[in-house]
Amino acid sequence: MSEQAIAAGPPAVSRARSRAGAGGAVLTGVYWATFLIVVAMVAIPVVALVYGSFRTSAPGLPGEWTLQNYAGLASSGVLSSMTTTLIIGLFTSVISIVVGTTIALIVHRTDFRYGNIVVALIGLSFYFPSFILAMAWIIVGAPGGIYNTIIDDVLGMSWLRADIYTSAGIVFVMSLHQVPFVYLTMRGPISGMDPIYEEAANTAGAKPHQVLLRVTLPLLGYSLISSFILTFVMTIEQFAIPALLGIPGQVTMLATQLYLLVRFTPTDYGLAAAIGVALSLITGAAIWAQRRITTAGRLTTVTGKAGRLKLIPLGRWRWAANLLCFGFIFLGLVMPMVILIYTSLLKWFTVNPLEGMYTLRNYIFIWESASTVRSFTNTLIVSGVGAAVGVTLGLLCCYFTLRLQPRGYRALDFVVSLPFGVPGVVLGLGLLWAYAYLPLPLYGTLTLMIIAFVTRFLPYATETIGGQMVQIDKSLEEAAWVNGATRAQGIWRILLPLVTPSVQGAYFLLFMAFFREISSAILIYSVHTAVISISIWSFFEQANWGLASALAVVATLIIFIAMALIMRLVPTARRG
């Protein structure tokens, strides 16, 4: 984003003038308030985490300075989970990139017949929470789960047995979770690519598959690498899937190891913090590389003239395209939902639907239990209020870093983008350390939950809003000033109405992200501040599959309904 700011920034002379013109004490006040809030939100957990990584004791207890935690990073246990993390990350990213990009190519470049329905369902599966997906696949793929029971008892082919509690299982479920992300990031470059490059290859005598291999994919290279790195980052910082699948099978990734060190005896908060620092450095470096690549590699291939391109006929490969697209949707969305609904309706879990004793008691329990009702209310408060806070902060940050550019705006821009590199569970640990010392009674409150979520997802808001703001020519505001508007009126009457679509989009994005967030909440929730994701998690950990499934079904339905409503009310939210 800083590069964008530099590129979009006016030359020095006019900037000096606009700063002088900013004059308004109110605007200056708002700027410094925003600056302080954002810096505090981001810096406090990061500093606390680094502090903790050099301490011998748990947060809040007397201890000494030490380097022992970093020495612990070289222990065989941590090294092996580091290796596991990187391997699982690489495999997942490669599979997701291949499948996601292929689906995007099929949907947007061939005469595939069901594009609309596939796009809609992949959009849904993008919002399908990772921990709910993992739960459904445990019910299917655990050693005593549906798949293995059918293999053993019905088919009698025990050589086909599979175990989801393995590295391969984690890669499989994580890929299912990441494919929609890859699809969504590759869709823009693929459908926005100027078709002329492919047409030129076509007239030069290249057959459709040669065009694909020699022109289309190389031109998408930077987008592919960028999407690959982001997928890798999201995979190695994933918490829910490796925790649910890896802990029973003793496959430990860095994020799960950090969680285990904090939540289970023998605890070691210092080592956990050091792991958090290490993990953040890896993700941070990867994101830095991704930024460099995307700014360096902006080939002028995207024009907006798309749509004239002739679609590639699938011909005799149509069955394969159908199989891939609908196979993914079945495995990643439809089957998990069906399994969860089935499980939620059973009194006792059984693989054979004919033997099942069906009941609605799980749903009735959700309705009647004070704790689940409270977790619903908590979630709605955190998502609704939190998203509003996040969008407001994001809008202010964008205005200051992209438009007003007062002193220190580059620092603000940098700080805002930092949380991108901090995994959720690491952020939670940082907050745990911080609020053990800070004299603020925030621990165990919903406010802390909101702070955690807003910090983690603030870059989503600034990216969404900033992306639109840089495209709005500054002269539109200047014209308003020339015609007698003050700076504030210029913002209110011109800029705000023009960025409204992205503000709505950002609110939607944050609401959805908060609603299904678990990794940054798992270390800081208390009984009173549990959100839905935490409740589902707890029920599942207590092996109460029925209740966890029922709650997951309700939560998923709420997400889908909210999505449908917002898509209808705010057509532009689709961009988000």
Added chain:
Amino acid sequence: MSINVQNLVKRYGSLTVVHGISFDVGKGEFISLLGPSGCGKTTTLRCLAGLEDADGGVIQIDGRIVSAPEQDALVPAHQRQIGMVFQSYAIWPHMTVAGNVGFPLSIRGVPAADVAKQVDEALEIVGMRHLRERHPSQLSGGQQQRVALARAIVGRPRVLLFDEPLSNLDAKLREGTRIEIKRLQRELDVATVYVTHDQEEALSMSDRVVVMEHGRITQAGTPKELYRRPANRFVADFVGRASFIDVERGKGNGWSTPSGIALQLDDTGAPEAARYQAMLRPESVEIMPGANGRSEDGINVLEGRVLESHYLGAYTEYLVDASGTRVKVHSRSDFDIGDTVTLRFPQEFCRLVALADEARA
């Protein structure tokens, strides 16, 4: 015939953009498709290239049917052996100059050594050989244009297609490239279809020009025919500058303006129409000071007053009001606004044109 187009139809959904047009391009002939934007010229070219599937009619290249949708025959673009230059050049940014130019050969499995040789030849022709290892981002617009040209000719195509190739160049460069394309085309002796909205380009480069409007051919002919004898007001207006005088059939076989001034017109072979106008090219009108002279046989004379004057360096364009009709005149003499002048123009340069249907104009 190198290219033969019969009744070409192209629709986008319910919108028909090309209404059954037909034309030929002979071997080595240079044809321009000329018209305003949205007239269907680019769509026609893309149907020739195979980048768009036609909805009707037959296209033959070198006697081979490449597009006949009614017979379910559509040869894909990569099998049509064409060379094409795109408006924005479409130089692949991830390949070097040599990679771009060699693509049409290597994709057809030509051995690497031959590719290198032919690439060098093609680059030599466009004067770009010294830049063969450059990347497109290091090239100027004019250089990219040359690379595109080299890429179009390297595979010895049976036809060359140009889609407004000069519209992204500045005026000076455009003129030079125009001459170069023409020279190249003559040397290669290859049938060429050139799409443009610039009448100057079309007139100066083409053996024949096909003027299109609303997906139909309005007139096809040599540049001279189009300029001297446009079929209707649209062509006259689009090709070159012109003034128009309303005329109707007067006594006997002659023509006269609504105010009754008789005019001697070139009306040979003029199409039937409900209304007519006389077209005058500004450079074929002679302008003289004062009110003098009368019409002679074969020469029209009108008296008028100078309304406007625009100095353009090589000449001045005057707008003269001659008894209610306004005539543009190019002259190197000086007149002041309000001066009384006499206009003289021979019959052969005063062409009768049909007024196109007003519904469509």
